[in-house]
Amino acid sequence: MKTKTNDLILQTVTKVATFVIVLFSIHIFFAGHYTPGGGFIGGLMTSSAIILLLLAFDLKTVKAILPINYLLLVAVGLVFSVGTGVGALFFDAPFLTHAFQYFDLPLFGHTSLHTAVLFDTGVYLVVIGVTMTIIQTIGESE
């Protein structure tokens, strides 16, 4: 199995493609509130970028590049989602009430900031964590 193969083309393409995919996934994630997309599909796409890395290189290399404990990521994601909901309670609103407001930010200009994005971030992180945990665990097992 451990024959040395030459994956030069794959690896080179991967190096470029990964960034494109990640950028696209982040776009889809942020654009979710207005156009098709959102945390779920964004998370799946980000993890597909990482999977592409896994295919081109091997488990150890990817682990070295991205030293992430994916189970921890799942937990962090859940904390984001639940935290957003709990946050509403501090403002005397029912659980999971979202708020949004338009702000004039430097660089971004007139922008709407929405707490739903925080919630979606939770979804995004959980999806990445779950997908990567499953694939990594199965990949590592014999």
Added chain:
Amino acid sequence: MSMLHWSILLPFIAAFCIPFTGKIARKIHTGWFVLAIPVAIFIYLCTLLPKIKEHATLLESVSWIPSLDISFDAYVDGLGLLFAMLITGIGALVTLYSIFYMNKEKENLVNFYVFLLLFMGAMLGVVLSDNLIVLYTFWEFTSLSSFLLIGYWNNRKASRYGAQKSLLITFLGGLSMLGGFIALYVMGDTFSIRELISMAPELIQHPLFYFSMVLVLLGAFTKSAQFPFHIWLPDAMEAPTPVSAYLHSATMVKAGIYLVARLSPIFALSAEWVWVVGLVGIITLFWGSFNAIRQHDLKGILAFSTISQLGMIMSMLGMGAAALHYTGDSSKVYMAATAAAIFHLINHATFKGSLFMVVGIIDHETGTRDIRKLGGLMTFMPITFTIAAIGSFSMAGLPPFNGFLSKEMFFKSTLTMANADFLSLETWGILFPVIAWVASVFTFVYCMILFFKTFTGKAKLEQLPKKPHEAPIGMLISPIILVSLVIIWGLFPNMLAETIIEPAVAAIQPVLYAADPYHVHISMWHGLQPELWMTIGVVALGFILYKTYPNWTGIYKWMPTRYTLNNGYNKSLSWLDIGSNKLTRGYMNGNIRDYLIYIFGFTFIILLYMMWRLDAFTLNTTSVTPIGIYEVILAVILVTASIMILFAKSRLTSIILLGTVGYTVSLLFVLFRAPDLALTQFVIETVSTSLFLLCFYHLPKYKPKEKRVRFKVTNLIIALGVGVTMTLLALSSHSTKLFSSISEYYKQVTYKEAGGENMVNVILVDFRGLDTMFEITVLAIAAIGIYTMIKLRLERKGGAE
């Protein structure tokens, strides 16, 4: 809480305290502490006697569950007081006896006395309750404590068997009795026995009347060991002898008698009651006495004799109930039977209690109860001999003991029964005196066997485990007291007549008694009546049969052992066991396919049936959108791929076809304008297909032969059924739109209130964010599950190596 309540609860309270006495006073036998309780209650009950004699009653009420009409009503009348005094009086004597019988060092006395006290309290509760539910509660308590006492030597197999048997049979009766009580409540709208009695004439019109009568009688018959439920009593003889003396001769087995007597005013209005109670009693009388002769164990003889005597009391209660069907003087003839029942109940408690104690002494002093090994104990145990003589002669019905009087009264009742003229008694009534007479002959024979085989003849000292000698005085006190009562009440029976028997008769037949008081008068000599000739006949024939009994006991061998009741009980238990096991194994076969067949089969059959029954299928094509060419193409691909999966030979083909289905669905989403769904479906399908491939790759190699899905007709039927049902369901639900959709609201407020334009995403994170929150939790759990499944398995492997 009145004194009466406290006297019922006192044994329970004492049962809680008994475990501590053993620690405080190590040297003293626990029984001495226990003894004080029945004595105290007995003295208290004696103070009620003068009141009861004047036919006054005592009712104390304590609210228990008022919303359910259940209150702890303690009620004392002649009947209740009689039983309560029997329970406490004999309870005190048995406790005294057990102090000398139970070894302080070898036995677990705390258990013994706790169970005994629980039983005593429960029994008092049964006889002093006016509320049916409270009565039932105490009733089951007696069954339970009796179970504990029978299984007291729980290291013996026979004890456990006997305990289980008695529990099953008495609980069977107890539960059916509860059903009868509830039926009574439905009829009368009250649980109070007194109120039910007052409305008895209306109750008999009710359709549930006979139903509740049968159920209540079942409870009474199982508890009082009536035919054919008597089989538990001989096996209950594995209990320590004080327990047998107390529970299985004097008190618990009379709970059924009590119940029949107590509810007589309600049920006796129906002529069937007379028949059922009388006939079951008389059959039990015969069967018990007939079987007592074949026993070799002294306690076995006494067990069957108890069954027989209980049958006698029961039949007298049945005959006494006939009084309600007559008026005036002819009714009084039958009331005499009730008085006889009460009198014999008292007599039986005295002589049977003393006989059990005698047997206990013999067992204790010689080491065996087998009648074939015993003999000639007269010279070794003179006092025991005297007690046994009085007890067994009284049981046989010889003068001048009390058994003679009650047997005479019994014969008289059966003779009047033969002259009754209702419910075809004129033709069959003659059965009563005939069976009663034959049974009495057998009773005489076994009484003689019991007495003479044990105490006379040659002593077989070499066969006895111990050298026999007279029992300690403490053990003899209780039986001496009991047999003195046998003699005293035999000579002066009218002592009891006015004080206790009359109030008890008044309690059993309140209406008749109120109309025309019946005065009990018992005399030893009442002229040359037919019943006296019957007794003389019993003695004569009994004596001949006893002298020749080795010659005719061969008839017992004729009875095939296969058809005995015990065998039937054992067989039915094992059939139940094997049958339920087979049944469960039949459908719980561990095969997931079969379970799926049950699940799907039930689903579609029930749904189809309901759809047909409610006529729910509708088809409405007005709201159907026109079908375009793209939809047709995709549907064709979808259906083709799905069907091909069924016929695919290789698993790899199936996986790829499944992927095709998934991607087609995602295209359908595109077509139906659901971009979010399409995106997600597309990615998820890719992931799941690769996971399938992973599974395929790791399939075990030793069974590499790939086979097509095997064809089974059941599977086809189930699959078609489910598919058709769900299609019909979907069509009908689409055709019936009862409400307009909520989506209009979302369309309007998505931007205004949630600041978003992607309605799907806004619903997911904002309007219905809670669902999403838990869906990602589901994902997290799945990830952790997969992680632990793989990692933990590896670790265990490592540990095993």
